[in-house]
Each structure stands twice: as structure tokens, then as C-alpha cells.
Amino acid sequence: MTSDQASAEERATAPGVTDVTPVPLAQVSSFDHEVDVLVVGAGCAGAAAAMEAAAAGAEVVVLERASGPGGSSAQSGGELYLGGGTAVQRACGFEDDADNMFAYLRAALGPHVDEEKLRLYCDGSVEHFEWFRSCGVNFQESLYDAPTWMPFTQDGLMWLGENAWPYNELARPVPRGHRPATKGWAGHTVMEALMGACREGGASVHTDTRARSLVVDDGGRVVGVVARRFGSQVTYRARRGVVLTTGGFVDNDEMLTDHAPVLLGHGKVSDGLDDGSGIQMAAALGAATRRMGFVEAAYTAVPAMVCRGMLVNGLGQRFINEDVYPGLFSHAALHQPGPCWVLLDEQGLESVPDGDEMGVRPTYAAETLEELEEELGLPTGSLGRTVAAYNEHAATGTDPLFHKDARWLRVLEGPWAAVDPRLGFFAEGSTGGGGTGFQGFTLGGLSTTVDGEVRSVTGSLVAGLYAAGRASSGIHGEGYVSGTSLGDGTFFGRRAGRAAAAARA
Template identity: 60%
Template structure:
């Protein structure tokens, strides 16, 4: 018997079954339950949260939210879409992008209605995660080339938690799902999807504490199982450039949901794409130069640091150093340095270049050009904002990004390779979360959201688009699953006879 064939008897039944309890799963469960469906969430870990709970907590929102207006910024969906189209492309999903931007203000209010607090204050400097509870931050919107493509407005919305806010966000979303009536079962791994004779998804097979059982989902199954960064075999097959680096996950991003759906003919998109968190302090980079193994600048240093990370891994093989002087180092407050200290110090650029093994004279030439432009307050090469332009004066220091950083709350240094990665590709879905087959048609009864799906992203990434994408499209997937059969007037058990 095929693992996808319906069993003689299901051990459990529900209307909407959500697999995975990160931000997308919580949002899907809440909306499905609010729509009146019986909802069960299955999670293989011992509790909810997943990778979402370990995140910084940034949610990419814009279009004129109350927080943006309180901080003095005007914004609209068109400007937000113009930025995201450039930052997340090529290959960003235009239909999803347009819908997300149009509904962004409403999604902000949805989050706030779930109890997520946002302070009406701005963190106004490059950083990975602000050490304050400021509710708004820049995520590259005010850096080149985006300043010429859309009116700059900060859109990184942060829950009111100093440093990493992902845990607070997940606690609130899970509480909302539970209060709406969603039930959950933990320590439960889903092993395969169950199909009716017509090919529609009607349930899953699962395993808990060594016991296998089958669960019927009368309306639909929503996969929110995360990406596949923890599965080296999948990385080798689809995204080999992400192999060997520190993995940004809760340990459960094994691609199981993607593989289960592929096994019944689901299509995938952008499986080679990934985000790269480079081990540099954005405040240091903005105040200095970021150079490659040839001693050359290759990116504007005051941009979103994830863009520096992607350029560093995909174009420079992580041969990257941050060059700065004593003033630039001291201007970054000690708590924001995350313990990072220079790896090389020298009295001249020539001597520093020799210590780094750069081509003779290359660093000195790059520094001379940079200082000439900085003295004039302009950067025709990479258009760094005048705020961060200042001639660098000896002695000079270099920070090897492969030396790693230690974010707050982490006990051990993350030396590794200098890159921390996660995947962006996943199941091909409609904006409403319907999983598409290889022919482009929806697979009846199957939905997906979060990193299990290919969401807004093309090749690029901006912080907050995982939590924003996951919660928003998780909501749509949960709603669509809950309303399955209702528009046709058929009962939720209409597919019983096809099993």
C-alpha cells in the first residue's frame, strides 16, 4: 500500500490541520479557528516557537503605519513595493508583493490586536538588532541604490523588547491561536500526506513517541514546517553555496514539509536562494570600509548588512575585512560591539594590507581614493551617505569577518566561516497559500506558508520579510483552508466518499 493511500480508519480527525508551530503556523491556526473551523496544530518539537522564536523579531511593515507616522515618516504601498521589488529581486513574487504591500497597514493592526506592542520611536543607525525597545528601524531603505528607486522610509517594525524580540512575538501569537480555539499536539512528526482517490489531500500520517497514526483533515492541511537549512542533503542538491556555514534555525528546518509535498507532485521555486548573516558589526562597517581579498570595496557599507553578507558569500567567497580607525571603533558604544575586537592593527595601509595578504599597494590605493571622496563629502563609487563618510586616519585596524561575533544571549562565540545562513526557496504557492503542482494547478486540500513556501523573495532578502511574510501569508492560508467547500455549499466531509 502506498504511504499516501488513505488508511482504513483515521485515528484522529479535525477540519484544518496545521503542521508546524512557528509564526506562519500560529497565524494560520488563529485565522482558521476564528473562521469557525476545528483546528489542530502538530509540532515535532516539545513546544511552539521554532526558528521564529529565536529571531530578532523584526516585521517588515509599511505603507503608512501609525508607528511610521508617529516617527515623522510618510509612506504608501507603492513606495514600499518599489523598495521591496528592488531589494528582493530578481525573481520576487509580484502578486504576493503587491498584495502584501497593499495590506501592510491592516496587517500591522492585526498584529497589534493580537497584543504585539510597538513603541513609536526610531532606532536611527545601522545594526542587526537594536539593544533598545524602539519600534522602528531602517533596513536599507535609506541606502544606495534604493534611495533613487523609492522615497526612503524605515519599515522594520519591532516588538517592544530590547535585543531579540522573536520569543515575545511567538508567545503572543501562540496565545492568540489558543484563545481562538486551536488545539496543539507536540513531539509529533508528520511523515507523509494522505490522498483521496481524486488526488486531494485529506490528512497526514504522523509519529509520536514511536507510535504511528493517521489524522484526517476534512478541510485542508497547511504546511508551515520551515525551510531546509538543517538538511545537508537538500542543501547539496539545491543550494550548495549554503553548505558548511552556521545555520540560522531552531534545529528543525529539515525540509520535511517541502519533501512531503514534492512526493505528491508539488512544485518548488527559488530553491538555490538563501540569506547570509555576515559576522560583522554594522556600526563598524558604516564607519569604515568593507574590502575583499583584492583590497577593493565591493558594496556600500551603510546598507542593510544582509546585502553585505550575500555579496560577501556569493561574490567574494567570504574573503572580507572591515577596515576602520580608532575613532570609528570608539564611536560604536561598547554594548553594540558584541565583543568584536580588531584582528589586525598597523600604522599604515601598506603594512595592514601586507598583514592581510592583500595584493601589494591595493589597500593603500583603496584607502587613498576613499579618503579623497570622504573629504569632499561624496562617494561616487558606492554612494555611501555623507553621514558616514569621514577620512580614515592611522593607526588602522582590520576585522576578519571569519573571526565571528557573539550576539547577546548566546553563550559561545560563533566563529565558523563568517556566515550564518538560512534558505528562502520552497513550495510554489498562490498568494492564498494553495500549493501548486508541476503543471501550475492547485493541489486540492494542501496549503503552505512561511519558509516552507517560496514567499515574497527572489534572490534578495530584507530582515522582517520572514516574519512579515510568514504571519501574513499564514493568515491567508489558514483562512482559505477553513473556507474550503463553503463557497460551493458542500459540507466539510464532501470528500469522504472519495477516500
């Protein structure tokens, strides 16, 4: 018997095999489980897809390779990028609409956003907010009004760069970062609510079950999955469709090397299981991928410090307005000569609110900029020139070079301190991003329609196969804003679940 003729059982039980080759239906003698819709991955997109499919009357099972649901979604900050006039926005005194939201996101997530998906996302944002509330996600009607990665308060609304240049000139500034009433990291709060609603809706979750290969019939339609559970093979028949919500590929260095090498050597924002397996299973069927080189990077620099001082690169030069959404200064820093430093004076350091310092203290201090340059290994005179130019304009309340908002502008005076973002947050001596200060994740994935249908490399659709979340290419172009992963994943996960449930059995 040749390797091509080997049965699904033989290939799946061979030790160490990670073959994602599709399994012909004829090679599966029987199925252990049969359902209408099979969702692979129990993160935010998978929960949303399962809920909508079950609400449409489909019998649904969700496969999760870990011992519990949640995935990277549960470990996230929990921000949900929503707008258009939500109840929280109105309660905080802000008027918003879908067109205004679209104008901001088209710029902030660009260039090269998926405008068709983005338009739908903005138009449906208020309804999507109400859907979260119906699932049990609660929001406090108050605003956290300062730059931050995440508030360590229960405020339900935060700015995510909408009020920073150049975006404040492209769209009316309105905050859209919605957060559950949880202090700090709130991804677990979102996922607890979604999985509770998912189970109440009738979907079943099979944990410790890793999908390995897609099953296809003679016509090329995806009709199931071959999985592994505690060393044994388990087969699933999906009468209407399979929805892949398996996450991105930041944990797969081979895929990073091929598609997004900019993240190699840096930390990973994931639960450790974003290995691209769903993308690989679909690609083995001829599925098309899209924008696999697009990534997000987070620099472990404290926004409350950055906006009160300045961010300089390895040449001692500013390169961005420091009051922007921190993901934006992070992405810019990733492409700078490094390392980059947070420069503060004594007044700026002492004005950082308690708790907002995220456990970070300066690693260098000096009476003069010349002394600090020497300690940091920066070119002689570089900080002096940078600070002199900054102070000249700050004295008049302007920043003609980078347009930092006047709220954060003032003349900086010694003594001086510098923070090394490579040391990370909270724990003294800890490192962020594997010692580089950067942590990232991937944005590209399977090419899908707005209803999650997976496209093939020929431009046709892969029958019976859907995808959502980071396993797919969503609304993003080359940019990113917090909350658009959970927002995009759930919004298009819902659409994929409905589409799969409506497919002919």
C-alpha cells in the same frame, strides 16, 4: 506483500524509515484525530494560519515536532517588515504608502520578486500591523536611527536599507522595520503573543508530533497526515485541508546540495529542524517547487563598525556602500574573493556606541596600512590604494564609486584595526557560520497561489493542500530584507488558514 502494498502502520513503524511517500486513505484503518484544518508546524506562519482558520469557525489542530512551539521564528531577531503608514511610522514623523513600500521592496527583494504576492503584501501592510497589535505585540513609538542587525533598545522602528543607495533614489526613504518592545532578539516575544492568541482562538497544539506522510484519497485530495509521537504512529484526518508551515531546508545538506549549494559549509540560521520535510512530503505528491536556489546569508560583521570604516574583500578592495542593510553587504560578501575584513581607524572604532559593538573587538592592529596588509595576507599596496581613493572623495563628502551616505563619510587616518567576521559575535574565540563568518537560510519552497494553495508540476492545484512561510516560495526574489520572513509568513499564513477553513469538507 510488496513494498507498495505495505500498510501505513508498517511503513511508519519501521526503524530509521523517513519515507515521505503519500499514504492512500484506504490503508488507514482509522484516524486517531479528526479536525477541519490541520496545520503542520508551529512557527509564525503556522500560528497565523491556525488563528485565521479557527476564527472562521474551523476546528484546528497544529502539529509541532519539537517539545514546544516557536521554531526558527522564536529564535529570530523579531523584525517585522511593515509599512504603508502604520501608527508607529506616523508617530515617528514618517509618511508612507503602499506604492512607496512596493517600489522599495521590488528592488530590495529582487530581481525576480513575486509581484502578485508583493502587491498584496504592501496593500495589506497597515491592516497586518494592526493584526499584530490585536494579537498582543506591542511597539514603542521611537526610531533607532543607525545601521544595525538589530537594536539592543526597545525602539519600535528601524531602518532596513531604505535610506541607502540605490534604494533612496528608487523610492522615498521611510523606515519600515517594526520591532516589539524588546531589547535585542525579539522573535520569542512575537511567538509568545501569536501562540497565546492562537490558543485563545480555540486552536489546539500537539507537540512532540512529527508529520511523516500525507494521506490522500482516491481522487488525489490530501485528507490527512500520518505522524509519529514518542515512537508511536498517530493519524490525523483533515476534513477541509492541511496547511504545511514546516520551514525551509537549510538543515538538510542533501537538499542544499541539490538546490542551494552556495550555503554548504556555512552556518545555518534555524532552530535545527528546517530540514525540508514539508516540501518533501508535498513533492512526493507531485507538488511544484519554486526558486529553490534563492537564499539569504548573514555575515557576522558589525554594521556600526562597517559604516564607520569600510568592508574589503580578500584583494583589499571595497565592493559595496557600507551603510546598506547588512544583509545586502553580507550577500555581496558571500560572492567576493575572501575572507572579507572590516577596516577601521582609531577614531572610527572609538565612536562605535556602547553595546553596538556586539562583543566584537579588532583582531589585528597596525600603525601603517603596509603592516596591516602583511598581517592579513592581502596583496601589497592594495589597502593603500583603496584607502587613498576613499579618502580623496571623503574629503569632499562624496563616494562616487559606491555612493555611501555623507553621514558616514570622513577621511580615515591611522593607526589601523581590522576585524575578522569569521570569529562571530559576543564570545571571544567563538566562531560564526562554522568558521566562515556566514550563516544563511533558504528562501525557495513550494509553489503556491496567494491563498496558499499548493500547485502541482502540471500547473493544477493539489486539492486539500496549502503552504506558507519558508516551506513555500513567498514574496522574495534573489534579495532579502529583515522582517520579510516573519511578515511574509504570517501574512500569507493568514490567507492560507482562511482558504483552508473555507474549503468544502
